Amino acid sequence: MVEKLWGGRFEQGLNKQTEAFGASIKFEQRLAPFDLQGSLAHVKMLGETGIIEKGEADQIAAGLKLVEEKLVSGEIEFKMENEDIHMNMESYLHDSIGPVAGKLHTARSRNDQVATDMHLYLKSVLREILSELISLRSVIVNLAVNQIDTIMPGYTHLQHAQPISFGQHLMAYYQMFTRDYERFEFNVKHTNMNPLGSAALAGTTFPIDRKLTTSLLGFEKPYANSMDAVSDRDFILEFLSNSSLLMMHLSRFCEDILLWCSNEFKFITLSDAYSTGSSIMPQKKNPDMAELIRGKTGRVYGNLMGLLTVMKGLPLAYNKDLQEDKEGMFDSADTILTALTVMTGMLSTMTVNKSIMEASTQKDFSNATELADYLASKGVPFRQAHEIVGKLVLDCTKKGIYLQDVSLADFRNLSVLINPDIYEVLQSRTAVARRKSLGGTGFESVQDQIDAAKIELSKHS
Secondary structure: OOOOHHHHHHOOOOOOOHHHHHHHHHHHHHHHHHHHHHHHHHHHHHHHOOOHHHHHHHHHHHHHHHHHHHHHHOOOOHHHHHOOHHHHHHHHHHHHHHHHHHHHOOOOOHHHHHHHHHHHHHHHHHHHHHHHHHHHHHHHHHHHHHOOOOOEEEOOOOEEEEEHHHHHHHHHHHHHHHHHHHHHHHHHHHHOOOOOOOOOOOOOOOOOOOHHOOOOOOOOEOOOOHHHHOOHHOOHHHHEEEEEHHHHHHHHHHHHHHHHOOOOOEEEEEEEHHOOOOOOOOOOOHHHHHHHHHHHHHHHHHHHHHHHHHHOOOOOOOOOHHHHHHHHHHHHHHHHHHHHHHHHHHHHEEEEEEEEHOOOOOOOOHHHHHHHHHHHOOOOOOOHHHHHHHHHHHHHHHHHOHHHOOOOOHHHHHOOOOOOOOHHOOOOOHHHHHOOOOOOOOOHHHHHHHHHHHHHHOOOO
């Protein structure tokens, strides 16, 4: 039986099934570099404050560096009998420098140690996510620049509503991902806090310097309350909530892409690099990457609900339930980072079929609002104009024609206020160009949105 670091109070060891059930090392391995980083800061503080002798602190720090070298070179074997990442690392340290390794754990607990590891891990992940979101937003803006004058149907209820600029549609997603960026940026604030030194829950009697470890680990500030520090998982819940919102936005975008690349739409063509084929149907080109992003959204939602459920009944302070905080965090981080990379690549390589997009606005009634607005601008109450145009659309539908096919004489039978300029008004390109209101789909408005986005993105360069 391997002797446990906490085993002094026990007469018997764990049975194998219980040991496996309680061990977290199988998924905590990725915390190893952060655990060593925290330990190096902690031992430096122990030496600086005189809690342990300076020579011992230096010896422990050198031993930790040796363990770090072994980790980088792949020589570390993580053992289930050592339960978690902390005891695995301490075991290797003990093998390297002997009993003095035991002094490393002075004035700390695995409770504040694991919280520190996760704060460090998530800080590093958030940096990656923010960088990937900048890349995705930049690709969307670069795509929109060339699609300002591309006309497409705008939809409500998945029915043709009004013609819009494709650039406008793209910039709507830019705004969503910008809000995601801001949420993750705020997430950094609550992740950038140092729990180290809170010990098990009550702090410590040793004269530690939490400001020193906060500085050494690059945190903004230490937690103000030791019980909160070891039991707080809000920063992970924020991350999972933000991840869920991000995946929802990616999924919505993918749903649009899946529609646009279908045979019924043909608005875009995806690169072969982001498509797959069929094992039985030779003609198939499946948009699997977009479908996978849409599908993986559910697992990220599940990770959020899982941790919310774990946390809802926990009394202060630390409870073993909190071991369930990591796998969902790791999974969501892996999922969204991959999804962001794939989405950025998929958008940057897709082909936009401009002529098909615009042609789809020619044989519909998405210009009906233009006629209603035309009448309203000439003094007809809008509700009356709406009814007039609605009846005309019904009549056109029965005849199999569109508004632009109606003769001027028939238009004037509806209202003498209608003049020959109505045919220009009914053109989809005209309809888009005229919508110059702030945030609207007019070409000038979309250009303004793109210019503002470029200024935003330049702040990150």
